[in-house]
Amino acid sequence: MLRRIRVYKALYKKYHDPNSVFIYQMGKVGSTALEQSIDNAIHIHNFYSRTHPCSLRLKGLAGFGWRYYCKRLEQELELLIKRLAFRARAHTKIITLVRPAQERNVSMFFHDLDCYLYALYSNCDRTSTPPLATRTQDPAVLIKAFETHYDHSYPLTWFDYEFKKMTGIDIYAENFDKERGVMYRKNNKYDVMCIDIKQLRDCEKPLSTFLNQTVVLDGANQADHKWYGVLYRQFKKEYVPATQLVKLLSNSKYTAHFFK
Template sequence: MQALDRVIRDAYPQTRYIPEHLIAGEFLRPRVPRGPRPCKWPVITLVRDPIARNVSSFFQDLTTRHTHLDYAALLAEDDVEGNARRLIDTFLIRHDHQRPLKWFDMELKRVFDIDIFAEPFDKEKGFTIYGNDRCRVLLIKLEALDRCAAPAFQQFLNTNAFKLPNENVSAQKDYGRLYDAVRKSIHFPDDFIDRMYTSRLVQHLYTDDEIAGFRRRWRLPV
């Protein structure tokens, strides 16, 4: 959170933009109790194929973490394939590819003392609920969200009235064409793919078949 805060502050003179989730985080930070009798917080979080997550995150961060790029020009130019190649080069060199692999230790464990790796995750069901005296955590695999959201929220919130809205869709944003072009043309060498998919995060949360599918999706064409 502190690292993100620095990035947003550094970029603000140029972007004049503060993400809503950062504002919410700053509001909640002093309210997360650390005393001997804390409130039990409900926390809902997702996990996603880390490479797919990084590509999506890269586009969301274009105006804050990659201010050296002329974002308006990228959107205005008709050379979608050329701009996609420029973005791929920037992504490969500048993006923090390890961030999703460390997130649960850096954020969830540090703040709430919940270690998702200390307990089994139901890979087939697609979600698991964790808890201690400080919080309850619902962890859902994004890839399984459509089929498991209803039972997950019924169990976590004890409600049958849950409906899953379709929000924050990258293809529908102003960079949708560029995002689609990058997703279709970006691939990675085997050693990079091995590092991502032999990670503790992926091995703990995904089935062998799911991991094999991720590998096929991102492997360099033969």
């Protein structure tokens, strides 16, 4: 118990540290390279379990039986501590990034590929799709897992369900400069810089000015260099999304605000 209390105190201190800079975004939008280039950076995707980038992994990490409920309580407590520390800060600088929804979804899917394949064969997330027989191992299972078990609307709602809820800032309230790929928003407690990942390399100087420190970006976290790199490249080349999915993403306010 004492060890756990020390862990929670350290977690609160980390998130309350006035020197911390928050890279607060939805995941798979180039944030790892940015984190490694910024002093005192904290990289976070969610302060609420509802907006965890992979709910299957969150629940899977909790284990089984009575341990599941204990671990889930612990996970929620950690999120609560992060929220309390974050909100207790006098002033916070935040960098958030955006990426076209379909690109981001494919990248996130492969990042958590093990979870979605397990869901495909077990239907552990209780979708309307029955579990696939384990003898079915043809390459099309990747497409089936992506289409039936992945939450494609996640990037479309993240700024409303997560970012606005936590900071009070409506990222859609002002126009995004699509040519420069950057916008700034602020309120009494938070200064926000929002960047299009495709123009991140051109933002080293604006980032340095915003943070009052020199920022030099590297090329970390490229999916092509990961174990699933070959599959990832093949999937991006061959996958053709259904018309309904294309409409969902292209007609969203997220896509219209940042990319159209």
